[in-house]
Amino acid sequence: MLKVFIPRFVFIVFASMIIYSLSYAENLDTKVQKHNAATELKSFVERGAVLIAEKGEKAFDAFRQKGSEWFHDDRYAFVWDMNGLRYVYPPDTKREGEQVRDLRDVDDKAIGELIIAIALSKEGKGWMHYRWPKPGERAPSWKSTYVMKVQSPSGKAFIIGSGAYDMPVQKSFVVDAVDSAVKLLEHEGSKAFDMLRDKRSQYLYQDTYVFVIADDGIKLLNVAFPKLEGQNVIDYKDADGNYFVREFINVAKNKGHGWVDYQWPKPGGVETSKKSTYVRKAIVDGKMVVVCAGLYRD
Template sequence: MKATSCLFLAVCAVYILHNAHGQHVNGNSLAGTFSERKAPVAVQSDVQVSTRQLAALVKDASMLVSKDGEKAFAELRTPGSRWRQGETYIFVLDTKGNMLVHADPGMENKNQLDLKDVNGKPIIRGLIKAATAIPEKPEGWYHYEWPVPGGLLPRWKSSFVQLVKAPGGKSYIVGSGMYNDRMEKEFVVDLVKSAQAEIEKHGKAAFKTFHDPAGPYLAKDAYIFVFTMEGVEVVNPAFPTVEGNNNFDMKDAQGKYLVREIIKTVQTSDSGWVDYMWPKPGESVPTQKSAYVRKATFEGETFGVGCGVYLADAPKAVEKTKKLTAPELMTLVRDAASELEKRGVKAFPDFRKKGSRWFSNDTYLFVWSLDGTRAFHGADASLEGKKIDGTTDVHGRPYGKLFIEAAKSTKGEGWVHYMFPEPGDIFPTWKSSFVKRVKLPDGKQYLVGSGIYNMQMDKAFIIDLVNHAASLVQEKGEASFDELRDKKGSFYFMDTYVFVEDSKGMILVHPAQPSLEGKNMYNEKDVKGKSFVREYTEAALKKGSAWTDYYWYKPGDNTPTQKYTYVRKVQHGSKTYIVGAGYYQPDNVKKTSQAQKTSSRSLEKK
């Protein structure tokens, strides 16, 4: 069985986890504690502390507390000491959530048990549980989102904590954290060991915990999966709809029986690493992904529990076939529309020819009537004749409805993004389809379209997306904001989203991080000190539209990556808005082709 989407997909997790569940939280939240108190600014170090260094620091601090008890707290607070350098510092909690030592004095001597991050994840409760939930494992990692000291934008922070008993008999949680957007081997091993313990203690009742977005088992781009020894997948938070399927014969992108390998590993070694090739979300070329798996037993039943991760510098496969770019796919669909206008259904046989321009590799055409009936499907004729206007993807995104809306729009064409399996596969992956309205010689109207799996964003596509959003804001003003925020709509997919600001830099719409709405970002700087919000706001107000680039952390990566953002000035009544979207340029794309530049210029004029 072919598998070119992700069995252990980080997507959605990027989609599900990384900022997809962002929301204002009640009570004691990150936004209402750290930022408002304006903690002392610490310059972010270019040299990242390693996971092993951080764990060693916490263990040494724990030894100090176990030896000197509360007298050690004064030493742990000393600025410039090994316990407190830049953004790395030791903190101490008691088991009831009282903060006893912290780099921000305003947090000390207060109960922080209800402190949550921007996604509503309980920070202090999670830290305490990491050190106390498993008696034979009085230490562990916990992951949450928190701003770099003095900053506004949250990043993933991974904290290592250890339970320690002072000479007086009191127990404390000693810990420290590091800003790390990527899952490391140490994190994955710790996560799987904890999940194994949950299963061996609670059995199948633990499975619900693995799905909890506010729990410890969904972090960054990682999640726990569970198989029976027969190959039945019983836990997959990224794709709950596949739970219950037998995937014993599932292959990776290069034909490796990865589920069989997972089962063999837990049966023969109890634990170990399994490597396989899989495309990262938004990439078409498979990258080596490594899964750590362990055997868990409960009342005589054995499970394989694991977690997959793309490690730093993981090797990539050589791309065998070149994927179409967004402008190239748009040209293909528009040319197909011209054929249909001239020849009608007589064009269908040509559209079915494998190896032709119309059907190459996993790129094929489809045609729908505007009432939602599929008239033609280039890859599978058995799907024709079915009314599917109400079709939704695995996350409930109504792509059938979105196809028809795009075709019936004033432009008569547009992009729709959804999760859909590649031909011959059962696991959905991101697909971006361009559809266009067309009138056949008999006078009937249809839509014709084609899609790209794991499409890489480029300038032409982002311009088209922003133009679409700008038209909506120009027409409806604030009444358009809910549509722009809709995670099942046209403006939010993979790690791409549309944002809206006022002319002063105030965030009005930010679906990836709703907690930023209402905050002024005008003076926000990138990791290299560039005032990127100020730059693109001033440029848009002066020129009407503009591109800017700056360096930020791509989800799942600790190295700052160049991000390109396109913005447009939009007027609705007396109010001026800045509408924009951005993308991280893939590593293997060094230059924008002349064709893309030409397409970008034509789109920009629309």
């Protein structure tokens, strides 16, 4: 029988390639699952809202059933009324009936008030992000929660929501932040800049932050890179030579809103990363500005 001799270093390289490929595939699969989690969570809340719309408070017992589609692992739905009174809290039903309007996270972000504000908005639904310890842990982690308003057959309005930890930033999160910031700026004018800078607001989370540029390229607001405020950045180019600020302004002027891809450092960093930024035109104190927020694609 003919024996084939494979040098040891070739075998090691070949084995390493297999291990790397399996590891890459596993990591990629995990990333895909995390990104799909936002769509699944939103659908979960929407299905719960349908149940409340059909059965009203009779639906609440179903949400409390451990091991059911509504309460398993770390997934559950919570229900409040429009004043912040907690009706359903499956992890600890003894805490149902509590007033949670004043609920705040570790950064003093007004979670309760923000959830109610989302439910009272014209859309009546949306995402919010805050830092909260995972069960059994002390250190806070980022948590993304989707909430929506629903009316029961009796006519009483409720808020249903659910959240997940360490969810990657989604494009829908960024669009929500920009749209909300535009409404705030057009209502409050430049006075709104202080709120956009506030770390307790819904406009800063993970590596995402809202920034504002005048139509002549003057940086009006940038929480992550405050030294840029007041500077004209119209001629800024990224590592690939793209005049991305000019593109921000052109998209806002010609389309009203849209996405721009470019290279930019993460907050506190120096090396550039791939970034996609959503831009939208707004009128603030009678002048056009470009309101922006982005996500890092790596």
